[in-house]
Amino acid sequence: MKHVHLALKVLMAVLLIYGGFNHFYKPEFYNGFIPDFLPKLIVNYISGAIELLLGFGLFIKGFQKKSAYGIFLLMLAFLPIHIWDMLKELPAIGSKNAAYIRVVVQFIFIAWAWFLYKKQSN
Numbered sequence: 001m002k003h004v005h006l007a008l009k010v011l012m013a014v015l016l017i018y019g020g021f022n023h024f025y026k027p028e029f030y031n032g033f034i035p036d037f038l039p040k041l042i043v044n045y046i047s048g049a050i051e052l053l054l055g056f057g058l059f060i061k062g063f064q065k066k067s068a069y070g071i072f073l074l075m076l077a078f079l080p081i082h083i084w085d086m087l088k089e090l091p092a093i094g095s096k097n098a099a100y101i102r103v104v105v106q107f108i109f110i111a112w113a114w115f116l117y118k119k120q121s122n
Contacts, residue, residue, distance in 0.1 A: 005119050009058050009068075012112060016055030016071065023048020032092025033081050050074060058116070065120040072113035075106060082106045 023030060027044045034040045054074065057067030082103050085091045091099035 005116070008112065009064070009116055009120075012071065012116060013055045013058035016051045016058075020048045020051030020053075020055060023051065033085055035084075047074075065117060068113055068117035068120050072110060072117055075109040075113050079103075079106050079110065 023044050027041060027048075030044045030047075031040050034043050050070075051074070054067045054070045057063040057070070060067075082099070085093055086096070086099035086103050088099075093099050093102050
């Protein structure tokens with residue numbers, strides 16, 4: 001079970017680091033997810049930086065549990081955005097089916113982050 005936990009932690013970290021990097025590399029991709037009343041580029045860069053910090057935090061002893069909890073909160077915060085996208089006529093993610101799948105994936109990320117938080121010792 002210890003190897004499964006380690007594999008899930010590393011995979012989550014890699015996904016967050018990759019996603020965080022993408023916020024800086026392809027910021028225009030995220031524009032459709034960010035509501036128009038918010039400053040898109042600033043929100044995009046802040047969320048990307050948070051993803052990078054939390055992803056790297058999963059590798060740093062003493063920060064792993066806090067990072068897992070932070071990921072849990074971040075995934076909860078992103079959930080309404082993905083639900084909003086799913087309800088749009090033309091979802092930013094590309095299609096209605098992709099938007100439905102993305103919401104399911106978001107719930108998986110939430111549960112995954114919670115699992116890492118609960119299993120991580122300090």
